[in-house]
Amino acid sequence: MIRLLIVDDSPLMRRLLGSIFEAEGDFVVGMARDGAEAIELLPTFAPDVVTLDINMPRMDGLTCLDRIMIERPCPVVMFSSMTDEGAAETMEALHLGAVDFIPKPEGAVSLAIDTLAPRLVEKVRAAAAARLKPSLRLRDRVRARTGLARWTPPREAPSPVPPRPVPRAVPGGKTAEGLVLVGTSTGGPQALDALLTTLPPDFSWPILVAQHMPASFTGALARRLDTICALPVTEVLAPTQIQSGHIYIARGDADMIVRRQGRGLIAAAAPSDPGHRWHPSVDRLVRSALAAVPADRLVGVLMTGMGNDGAAAMTALRAQGGRTLAEAEESAVVWGMPGELVRAGGADIVAPLDMLGKHLVDTVRSR
Missing domain, CATH: 3.40.50.180 (Methylesterase CheB, C-terminal domain)
Structure with missing residues (x-):
């Protein structure tokens, strides 16, 4: 059985997602209303995989993801808005250690979720079997366990690299074609x-x-x-x-x-x-x-x-x-x-x- 923790502040979304995975027959489903509740459930529920909304009260998805990767690393699939802001947050989530993401349906969620269900199940199954590198966020985990300053997820893009040189040309003055x-x-x-x-x-x-x-x-x-x-x-x-x-x-x-x-x-x-x-x-x-x-x-x-x-x-x-x-x-x-x-x-x-x-x-x- 696959132990799945669904983290979403919407009761409707929790209910819809729960019904999808419970119908599969090989999922044990847990629910959390926000990131803070998810962190509390980690030791007792011990999920194999987590689906995680980004925008939630008390503790948002990025902060929760950061805590999961440091305190009890496991595969996480983000449930992401398709707005420009949502896309940027999703890239940050992947950088922080999320395995994958799936776009959150727009409009009538209860109708759209049926179309989304097969791909969602496929992605969560793949994530549950994913191999997280032992070195993932290792430095941050060590810092947390030794009581050093708490890690906070980066909110700004990395500094640009130095100016790029002109691409190299092959002998004869022609750019390499390959x-x-x-x-x-x-x-x-x-x-x-x-x-x-x-x-x-x-x-x-x-x-x-x-x-x-x-x-x-x-x-x-x-x-x-x-x-x-x-x-x-x-x-x-x-x-x-x-x-x-x-x-x-x-x-x-x-x-x-x-x-x-x-x-x-x-x-x-x-x-x-x-x-x-x-x-x-x-x-x-x-x-x-x-x-x-x-x-x-x-x-x-x-x-x-x-x-x-x-x-x-x-x-x-x-x-x-x-x-x-x-x-x-x-x-x-x-x-x-x-x-x-x-x-x-x-x-x-x-x-x-x-x-x-x-x-x-x-x-x-x-x-």
């Missing part, structure tokens, strides 16, 4: 932080990222990454010329595709293809790149996420002469997508997250 294609899902924002911040400012190949996420949140993800990466990061909202040394984030609820235009390459947001289950689709991104760029000029990176999106396309990429990297099971929050790539024999390199950046740099420099 693409790095990155796919992530559950646990992806933290994995993207870890991978992309290790890349040097002279990393020459453009990087295209498909992170499963709604449109309301991918802009906030891109803005956060842009403040912490040495390479500029933008969300692809319209046809955009792909430039060396740039990172492009696919718009949520759509698919990012690559096409050739003259001698250059364009990244564009295309309506989501119903033939693919998850969006932005990693499979569609990779296959579009294969149609526009020689396979030996492509590198695929598949990291944490439930499901199998990207595994088939990256296996094909490798078979045609491209290179592929998969996150190792030991570091993945959910070893679904990269695990499928490994099992299909489609991974050239399997490495833990803290080594993927080095392998990526070495792979691109060798091409």
Whole structure:
């Protein structure tokens, strides 16, 4: 049985969510009206996973999440508003240690929740099985246990990195033509932080990222990454010329595709293809790149996420002469997508997250 603690200040939302999970038959459901009550229940209820609203009285969701990660770490799925403010708070929650999030329905909640239910159950099941790193917030836990100053969650974006240099050019004056294609899902924002911040400012190949996420949140993800990466990061909202040394984030609820235009390459947001289950689709991104760029000029990176999106396309990429990297099971929050790539024999390199950046740099420099 999965012990689920639902934390929400709305009696209606608690009742609706409770009925969804109790109907599954393998959940033991506990309820808390706010963050303070949730913290009180942690020792006695001992949840395997928590769903956590952000805006609550007495103790808000971010403060509660911070306390959970320090006092009794367990997987947390945020229940987030789709406003701009809600998106920024969600990115902060993921940075603080939340495994995943699901957008809170708007309008008639009792009607919308039925549509949301299958995906909500899927995400909570995946989160319950997620692997939290033993080092997660370790310094803060030690400080709390030794009576040092209490940690408070950051409320401001990190300081921007120094000005970025002009992207490196290959001999002959031509910018290196090659693409790095990155796919992530559950646990992806933290994995993207870890991978992309290790890349040097002279990393020459453009990087295209498909992170499963709604449109309301991918802009906030891109803005956060842009403040912490040495390479500029933008969300692809319209046809955009792909430039060396740039990172492009696919718009949520759509698919990012690559096409050739003259001698250059364009990244564009295309309506989501119903033939693919998850969006932005990693499979569609990779296959579009294969149609526009020689396979030996492509590198695929598949990291944490439930499901199998990207595994088939990256296996094909490798078979045609491209290179592929998969996150190792030991570091993945959910070893679904990269695990499928490994099992299909489609991974050239399997490495833990803290080594993927080095392998990526070495792979691109060798091409």
